[in-house]
Amino acid sequence: MGRMSENPRYNVISMRISDEERETLQELIQSTQKSVSDIMREAMELFKHQLVSRSQEINRKAA
Numbered sequence: 652m653g654r655m656s657e658n659p660r661y662n663v664i665s666m667r668i669s670d671e672e673r674e675t676l677q678e679l680i681q682s683t684q685k686s687v688s689d690i691m692r693e694a695m696e697l698f699k700h701q702l703v704s705r706s707q708e709i710n711r712k713a714a
Contacts, residue, residue, distance in 0.1 A: 660688075 668676070679690050 676687065676690070679685070680687065683690065685693075
């Protein structure tokens with residue numbers, strides 16, 4: 652039986668990518684030894700932090 656997780660993940664997302672994007676993803680997988688899922692999770696977190704930082708910067712300039 653599979654291992655129990657404190658943060659189970661039940662949602663599956665699929666997406667279409669170009670051959671070039673697939674090559675880039677393969678390079679990331681090989682160089683980091685991470686799974687596609689881990690790479691995409693990290694990418695989402697980085698993107699989220701960028702958005703928050705931009706929003707905070709805009710709010711500071713507006714104040």
